[in-house]
Amino acid sequence: MNTILVLLSTLTVAGSVVVAFILSLRLAPFQVIPAKWRFGIGKMALALYLLPIFLVFNWIFSLFTSSTTVNELPLNVQQVLPGPFNPAPAIQVQTISANVALALICLWVIGVIAFAAWQTYCYHKFLKTLKLTRTIVPKNSEVAMLLPVIKENLGLKSEVRLAYSALIRSPFLMGLRKPTIYLPLKNSESVDIGMVFHHELIHLKRKDLWIKALILVARALHWFNPLVHMLSKDIHTWSELSCDEEVVQGMSLADRKRYGETILNVVAGSRNLPIQFCSSLSGDGKQLKRRLTFMLNVKNVNKKTFVIAISTLFVVGAISTVTTAWASSNTPRVVASEEDSAVMRPSQQTAVREEAPAVTRPSAQEVVRKEASVVTRPAAQEAVREEASVVTRPAAQEVVREEASVVPAQAASRH
Numbered sequence: 001m002n003t004i005l006v007l008l009s010t011l012t013v014a015g016s017v018v019v020a021f022i023l024s025l026r027l028a029p030f031q032v033i034p035a036k037w038r039f040g041i042g043k044m045a046l047a048l049y050l051l052p053i054f055l056v057f058n059w060i061f062s063l064f065t066s067s068t069t070v071n072e073l074p075l076n077v078q079q080v081l082p083g084p085f086n087p088a089p090a091i092q093v094q095t096i097s098a099n100v101a102l103a104l105i106c107l108w109v110i111g112v113i114a115f116a117a118w119q120t121y122c123y124h125k126f127l128k129t130l131k132l133t134r135t136i137v138p139k140n141s142e143v144a145m146l147l148p149v150i151k152e153n154l155g156l157k158s159e160v161r162l163a164y165s166a167l168i169r170s171p172f173l174m175g176l177r178k179p180t181i182y183l184p185l186k187n188s189e190s191v192d193i194g195m196v197f198h199h200e201l202i203h204l205k206r207k208d209l210w211i212k213a214l215i216l217v218a219r220a221l222h223w224f225n226p227l228v229h230m231l232s233k234d235i236h237t238w239s240e241l242s243c244d245e246e247v248v249q250g251m252s253l254a255d256r257k258r259y260g261e262t263i264l265n266v267v268a269g270s271r272n273l274p275i276q277f278c279s280s281l282s283g284d285g286k287q288l289k290r291r292l293t294f295m296l297n298v299k300n301v302n303k304k305t306f307v308i309a310i311s312t313l314f315v316v317g318a319i320s321t322v323t324t325a326w327a328s329s330n331t332p333r334v335v336a337s338e339e340d341s342a343v344m345r346p347s348q349q350t351a352v353r354e355e356a357p358a359v360t361r362p363s364a365q366e367v368v369r370k371e372a373s374v375v376t377r378p379a380a381q382e383a384v385r386e387e388a389s390v391v392t393r394p395a396a397q398e399v400v401r402e403e404a405s406v407v408p409a410q411a412a413s414r415h
Contacts, residue, residue: 001101001334007052008108012225013327015049015218017320019227022234035241035294037309042235043211044313048320049218049228094332101334111223119216123277130165130174130182137162143183143193150197156205170266172273172280173200176209192262195247196281202243203279211235212276236275243279244295253296260292 022041025033047053137144144162151160161180169184171191181200183193203209215232222228244263248256266281267288273280 001098001105002331004105005101005334006328006331008221009327009331010324011049011052012222012228014053014320014324015045015222015231016225016227017323018045018048018316019231019234021316021319022231033309035238035245039235039238039242041313041316042231042238044316045231046211046214046218046235049222049231050214094330095335096332098334101332108224112220115220115223119220119276122274126274126277129167133165133167134182135164135166135185137164137183146194147181147197150194150201154198154201154205156201158204160201160204168273170273170280171196171200172278173203173209174278176213179204179209191265192258195259195262196266198247199243199281200279202246203239206243208239208243208279211239212279216276232276239279241291241294244291248295256296260295263288263291263295 018041022038022045025038025041147160147162151157158179161175161178163180163182164185165182166185168182169186171181171183173179173181181197183196184191212235215235218228219232244259248259251259263281
């Protein structure tokens with residue numbers, strides 16, 4: 001449970017820091033930072049909501065650092081210490097009981113399942129409605145023959161399907177495995193199909209539908225965090241604006257105006273579209289003025305803007321890493337119960353302090369005994385040798401005397 005709490009807290013803090021920075025960018029004029037950069041910052045926040053990047057950095061850093069405990073101190077250092085050396089932690093660790101932690105985790109899991117189930121239901125309901133009103137575009141039609149030409153210009157090789165639907169009034173792209181561009185049956189004469197295809201294929205080339213799918217995953221995991229839901233709307237907005245930038249890049253002013261007219265013609269038909277599942281040329285009418293302004297004033301990013309944007313990303317990443325480290329160290333630790341944590345912890349520390357001197361460092365008497373035994377062993381061996389020599393000398397003398405008396409006796413017998 002500790003791992004789940006730490007992981008969830010670090011993910012939500014890391015992503016929320018970047019979202020807070022995105023919200024602060026609303027105070028700046030929208031012409032200062034290109035839509036592509038704003039969309040990239042949104043994807044950065046999404047990655048921090050889903051990937052435990054800080055924990056990976058922390059694990060890599062731990063491989064190159066070694067921690068020295070009190071038990072690993074040299075003997076001479078431990079002998080100098082007057083008593084058991086158990087420094088108290090500078091920061092008191094916050095704890096919660098296992099029952100409270102289990103209840104929080106169960107509530108989080110229920111929220112994840114409920115959000116995912118509702119989004120899945122809405123997706124299949126909308127997809128089922130589309131199938132009931134879908135009509136395949138004939139392959140020999142002018143619209144079907146125009147799509148491969150634009151795909152070739154953009155360098156796309158994936159298969160893209162075309163279909164009409166009487167349900168919709170605005171074209172959009174939908175489908176992760178089998179992408180399909182849906183076109184309205186009515187009011188299609190006032191829409192530039194070539195501009196529509198160019199816009200939707202840019203979304204397909206950039207994998208924007210996958211970004212929206214990951215946003216749904218992040219919203220499910222962090223359903224309790226309002227910032228992640230704000231990020232979803234922000235990513236949708238800047239996804240469309242950045243796509244407009246790429247579409248009109250290199251276009252003349254007349255072509256840009258024609259593209260703007262196409263957007264105006266399809267804005268009204270996008271009100272009922274589930275934007276969390278699809279990419280549409282149209283968008284929110286409230287953002288229409290800003291979108292047209294972006295589109296008509298697209299310029300190449302100069303060196304100064306590029307340096308400022310890169311520096312800003314590094315600063316935001318550093319702040320996110322620091323705050324994530326703080327969240328990881330301040331996440332409450334799960335204990336058996338609140339009473340046990342308050343009562344048993346001092347006794348456990350006392351037991352550790354009593355056992356530590358007996359295990360980790362020898363007493364002074366033991367050291368003296370060992371040194372005395374090392375010093376006295378040679379003297380004892382010398383004493384034993386001297387005693388042995390004293391004992392064996394008389395016996396050797398008696399043997400010599402007996403042999404000496406035997407020799408004259410043998411000589412006398414021979415004579």
